[in-house]
Amino acid sequence: MQSQMKQNYKISISMKKTVVPMMMGVVALSANVQAKGKMEVYDFEQFKLHVYYTNDALGDASYIVEGKDALITLEEPLFKDNIAEFATYVETLQKPIVQRISDYHVGGTAHHAVIMPQGMPKFVKEPAYSGMMQHFSQVFGDAITELPTGETQEVEFYRTYHYADISFLFSHGANTDFPAASILIGGKVYYTHWTPLKTHINPLQLTCREAVDAELEALSNALSSGAELFIGGHGGATDVESVEFRKTYLQTLKKLLEECSTADEWISRMKQAFPGLPAEESLPELAKVLYK
Secondary structure (H helix, E strand, O other): OHHHOOOOOOOOOOOEEEEEOHHHHOOOOOOOOOOOOEEEEEEOOOOEEEEEEOOOOOOEEEEEEEOOOOEEEEOOOOEHHHHHHHHHHHHHHOOOEEEEEOOOOOOOOOOOOEEEEOOHHHHOOOHHHHHHHHHHHHHHHHHEOOOOOOOEEEEOOOEEEEEOOEEEEEEEOOOOOOOOEEEEEOOOEEEEEEOOOOOOOOOOOOOOOHHHHHHHHHHHHHHOOOOOEEEEEEOEEEOHHHHHHHHHHHHHHHHHHHHOOOHHHHHHHHHHHOOOOOOHHHHHHHHHHHOO
């Protein structure tokens, strides 16, 4: 999925973006090993955000928030080769990790203590999430890590926490999604489950018609946050223009659902409304969910 997502970055003048070749950052890897992921670094002066594109089968992204003296990780990778690459890159930063946040995704945090939003630790043990992880184990086998065993601390919604002198405001994500959080980081970066990209929406994000309104509300919350950069557990980083596009996209999608009586008609109208938009091949699967 990641390879299908073509993005144009419009970087705010208040931050600087650099791309770090992983084979330069991951000095401990053998010279014969090809880098799997890609790292981008955004400098907000008060802190840096390291965006790790895993290029894994799930299209996941992981993050490092770098303060003056310490690091916070967010959504650490699930696949073992990414875990090794990510961990070795962390070592090059030469700062301790003071918090690990697992929001929508559990990952390779092993025995380390993690922070999760209220209700999420219970949810990951219930059939919907645990069944998903069991399915991944069957499909990917030894390529993914074992489930984490570290102590879990739950954080409250609509409360600001400070880690490494950086603010983290946890608020509810879309109410039809996992019971996890959208997170405003340092007043500059807004994390959600799915990065709002300029592509057709993934069928896994819209599981029913009610989810359209839920996602529109979540996008409105993102736009009102004052953030400059928007990130997600899938999709990496993008700018406010992409968030505005995704809101218009969903408004159009909703309007066409009201106008089109069949899935085939809806697919045709969506293609007309967004000609050439990436991930067009996802529309039939999305239609199955919306017209079931």
